[in-house]
Amino acid sequence: MAYSVKVLDHYENPRNVGSFGKEEEGVATGMVGAPACGDVMKLQIKVGRGGVIEDAKFKTYGCGSAIASSSLVTEWVKGKTVEQALDIKNTQIAEELALPPVKIHCSILAEDAIKAAVADYKKKHVDQAAG
Amino acid sequence: MLKLPIYLDYSATTPIDPRVADKMIPYLVEKFGNPASRSHAFGWEAEAAVEEARVEVAKLVNADPKEIVWTSGATESNNLALKGAAQFYAGKGKHLVTVKTEHKAVLDTCRELERLGFEVSYLDVKDNGLLDLEVFKAALRPDTILVSVMLVNNEIGVIQPIAEIGEICRAKGIVLHVDAAQATGKVVIDLATLKVDLMSFSAHKTYGPKGIGALYVRRKPRIRLTAQMHGGGHERGFRSGTLATHQIVGMGEAFRLARLEMGAENERIRMLRDRLFKGLSDIEEVYVNGDMEQRVPHNLNVSFAYVEGESLLMAVKDLAVSSGSACTSASLEPSYVLRALGREDELAHSSIRFTLGRFTTEEEVDYAIRLLHDKIGRLRELSPLWEMVQEGIDLSTVQWAAH
Numbered sequence: 001m002a003y004s005v006k007v008l009d010h011y012e013n014p015r016n017v018g019s020f021g022k023e024e025e026g027v028a029t030g031m032v033g034a035p036a037c038g039d040v041m042k043l044q045i046k047v048g049r050g051g052v053i054e055d056a057k058f059k060t061y062g063c064g065s066a067i068a069s070s071s072l073v074t075e076w077v078k079g080k081t082v083e084q085a086l087d088i089k090n091t092q093i094a095e096e097l098a099l100p101p102v103k104i105h106c107s108i109l110a111e112d113a114i115k116a117a118v119a120d121y122k123k124k125h126v127d128q129a130a131g
Numbered sequence: 132m133l134k135l136p137i138y139l140d141y142s143a144t145t146p147i148d149p150r151v152a153d154k155m156i157p158y159l160v161e162k163f164g165n166p167a168s169r170s171h172a173f174g175w176e177a178e179a180a181v182e183e184a185r186v187e188v189a190k191l192v193n194a195d196p197k198e199i200v201w202t203s204g205a206t207e208s209n210n211l212a213l214k215g216a217a218q219f220y221a222g223k224g225k226h227l228v229t230v231k232t233e234h235k236a237v238l239d240t241c242r243e244l245e246r247l248g249f250e251v252s253y254l255d256v257k258d259n260g261l262l263d264l265e266v267f268k269a270a271l272r273p274d275t276i277l278v279s280v281m282l283v284n285n286e287i288g289v290i291q292p293i294a295e296i297g298e299i300c301r302a303k304g305i306v307l308h309v310d311a312a313q314a315t316g317k318v319v320i321d322l323a324t325l326k327v328d329l330m331s332f333s334a335h336k337t338y339g340p341k342g343i344g345a346l347y348v349r350r351k352p353r354i355r356l357t358a359q360m361h362g363g364g365h366e367r368g369f370r371s372g373t374l375a376t377h378q379i380v381g382m383g384e385a386f387r388l389a390r391l392e393m394g395a396e397n398e399r400i401r402m403l404r405d406r407l408f409k410g411l412s413d414i415e416e417v418y419v420n421g422d423m424e425q426r427v428p429h430n431l432n433v434s435f436a437y438v439e440g441e442s443l444l445m446a447v448k449d450l451a452v453s454s455g456s457a458c459t460s461a462s463l464e465p466s467y468v469l470r471a472l473g474r475e476d477e478l479a480h481s482s483i484r485f486t487l488g489r490f491t492t493e494e495e496v497d498y499a500i501r502l503l504h505d506k507i508g509r510l511r512e513l514s515p516l517w518e519m520v521q522e523g524i525d526l527s528t529v530q531w532a533a534h
Contacts, residue, residue, distance in 0.1 A: 003445070011445060017513055034531030035475075035516060038439055042515035059515040063441035067513065116532070 003064055004098035010068035015075050018057045020044050026054075028124060030116025033109050039066045043073065043113035047121055051081045058113075065103040069093050069110035082118045137495045138451045141336075141429060141488030142285055142313060147381065148338040148489065154384045155340065158377035166374045167365060177376045184383025188332065188345055191386040192311075192320040197350060200369045201379055204344035205312035206236040208331030209279075211346055211370065212308045213240045215356030216277050216329065217249055220306065224274030227251045230262055230281070230291075231471040237279050237310055258473050259422035260289040268299060277306045282320070282330075283313040286468040286484055287421030288430025290318060297326030306354060312336055312344075316389030317397065317427040322347060328354045334378070338489060339385030343378035346370075400487050401428035403496050407485060408433075410500030414507055416520075420469055420482055431485045434474065435503075437517040438481045438510045446506035450499055453484050475527075 003011070019042075020027045026047040033039040039062035046055040056074040060067045072093060077085045093099075093107035138146075147155075158180060166181045168174025182196070189196040202208045217227060229241055231253045241251045252270045257263050262280060271278075278300050280291050293309055300307040308329040314320060316337045322330065330347040334340055348354050348369065362371030408431055411417055416436040435443065440454040454466070469482055485499070511517040516526060 011442070014513060019518065031515065032532050035526065036531070038441075040515050040531070042518075059513055059518055061437065061514045061516045062439050064445045066439075067442060112532075 006072075006097050007065055007068040007099070010071040010097070011064040014058075014067060014071040016055075016057050016071070017059065019059065020046055020055075020057055026121075028117050028121030030113045030118070030120055032112045032116050033062070033066075035061070038062060039106065039109055041066065041070045041109055041113045043070060043110075043117045045077060045082070045085070045117045045121065047082060051083070053077045053080055053082065053085060062106065062109075063103070065097065065099055065106040066109060068097050069099075069106045070113060072096060073110045073114060077114060082121055085114050086118055088114055133494055133498055135449045136451045137449060137498060139485045139487060139491065139495075139499065140451045140453050141491075142288070142484065142486035143453060144335050144341065145338045145488055146490065147335075147340055148385060148388060150388065151339055151381050151384045155377045155381040158380050162376070164376070166376055167363065177374075180376055181374055181379050184379045187383040187387040187390075191315060191390045192322050192330070192332075192347065193324075194322040194347055195350060198322075198347050200346045200348055200366045201374055202344045202346055202370055203342055204335070205234075205310060205331045205333035206344075207370075208333075208344050208346040209234070209236040209308075209310055210240050211356065211359050212329040212331060213237065213244065213277065213279060214359055215369075216306050216308065216354070217244050217247075218357040219355045220276040221249075224272075224276040225249050226272050226275040227277045227279070228254065228267070228270050228275055229279045230254045230256060232256050232260060232284055232286075232468045233279065233281055234285055234310055234312070237281070241279070256471055259425075260284060260287045260420070260468075260472055261422055261425060262291050262296070264292060264295055264299070267296060271299070271303060271305065275303070275305050277308065279308040279310065281310040281313070283311070283317060283427050284421065284468065285313050286466060287432045287472075288313075288427045288486075289421045290314075290425045290427065292425075293327065294325055300328075301326040313427070315386065316393045317429065319393075322349075328352075329356075334382035334385055337385050337389050340378050340381040343375060343382045345382070396489060397428045400489075400491065403487050403491055403493060404428055404431050404485075406493065407431055407487070407496045407500060410496070411503060414504060420472060420474065429487045431487075432482055433485075434469070434482045435507050436481060437514045437520060438507060439514075440481045440483070442510060443481060443483065443506070446510060447483075447499075447502055449502060454482055 028045050030043045032041050042059045044057045045053045048054040056077050058070040058074050060070045090107040090111040093110050164173030164177035166177040185196040185199050188199050245251050306328045309327045310331045312333040328349045332345045334343045360371050365371050418434045420432040
């Protein structure tokens with residue numbers, strides 16, 4: 001499998017690897033994929049006042065393209081509002097990383113991870129507002 | 132001086148031993164005759180070389196040279212054996228038995244035979260990769276005409292109980308084919324005592340050239356085959372086509388060297404393999420795939436839990452290793468062989484096959500050990516599964532969002 005320069009860069013030097021403390025203020029988590037499929041992505045966002053994503057971290061079990069897709073996404077979501085983050089599309093990720101057709105599912109998974117993290121944020125946010 | 136990448140994929144193919152190459156070269160240029168040419172010295176010279184090679188192939192497996200048929204490789208041998216025997220003996224029955232962990236050259240040929248009206252039973256193996264003889268006996272039927280079981284598995288290196296299987300088949304008059312592509316030079320094969328009727332060989336797994344192989348066809352009791360390649364009636368009608376003298380000479384020399392050197396060579400390689408195993412076994416959550424005793428000395432297949440296979444291969448690009456077999460490593464599916472052992476997905480996805488060989492050094496093994504320690508640690512830092520397990524979460528209880 002030949003990888004693009006950008007995939008290799010993210011794979012060799014992944015950005016924002018790690019986890020936030022679960023109890024930290026404004027932290028939401030999206031976990032997508034399944035071990036059976038060979039990919040699991042965990043994306044965490046830390047949302048500040050005004051719904052702006054201040055920080056993001058990831059951990060990924062998967063191929064080089066899956067690692068690169070999630071690493072890229074952590075860079076892209078920072079500074080965006082949660083609503084803006086939802087506008088990130090898998091096609092943009094695939095294009096940026098020059099993913100081959102067999103690896104498009106990695107970019108779809110990364111988009112799903114954003115959606116899952118934002119959904120988790122909204123759920124907590126509503127819960128807090130309600131409580 | 133260590134040269135990178137380090138080749139640890141000897142079960143995919145081996146380099147031609149330089150002594151083998153030296154012996155082949157004259158047959159490309161000066162000694163170019165067609166071994167089937169009966170009317171001049173060019174032909175006689177080539178024919179003599181082909182027959183000398185046939186003797187060497189036969190000697191390695193203690194067979195009669197007349198029982199050796201040249202083919203283009205083990206895939207063709209498997210095709211000829213299975214299709215040829217199934218078609219010839221179709222009048223006796225339509226049932227075949229094989230094993231789920233066989234090479235694709237056997238499994239796919241069986242699928243083709245199913246399309247032609249045969250019925251095939253694909254047997255499960257035990258979790259150590261070995262065939263359970265009771266399961267095997269139970270699968271045989273009155274209309275079973277042919278059994279195919281490999282001697283050495285290409286992915287996990289386990290050695291199937293062929294001697295016992297042979298006794299069972301012979302007692303019932305069932306033809307037994309054995310794919311021995313991965314076995315020559317690794318385990319002793321004695322066809323004078325083994326009750327095997329057909330056996331497939333390949334040259335390039337044993338330091339010979341690619342594109343040449345052989346099929347052993349027993350003469351006593353005589354096994355008949357329907358030819359699959361028609362033409363000039365070469366190889367007593369079993370396989371037509373002009374013989375590739377230089378390739379055959381290469382296979383003969385490679386098998387001669389294997390016969391003379393395998394005893395000492397396998398001990399050296401076993402020592403290196405055990406050194407590699409010991410060096411990796413202090414990494415947490417490392418699992419060996421396949422039985423460690425009934426196994427060829429040059430194979431180590433291990434799973435590194437919670438690390439994905441493709442990213443692992445990417446991380447160890449200084450090592451030429453494979454995840455699964457070379458024939459399936461381009462696909463995204465985990466190894467069907469490991470699946471057949473009942474390995475969970477996380478483990479089937481994260482296996483590496485190391486196969487050592489004639490030119491592997493201690494220095495190379497030590498480099499591989501250091502590299503794997505470093506990279507496994509790094510990939511686990513990246514792995515959400517590893518993190519969950521460290522937190523005490525049982526992954527089998529997690530509801531995964533399937534995609």
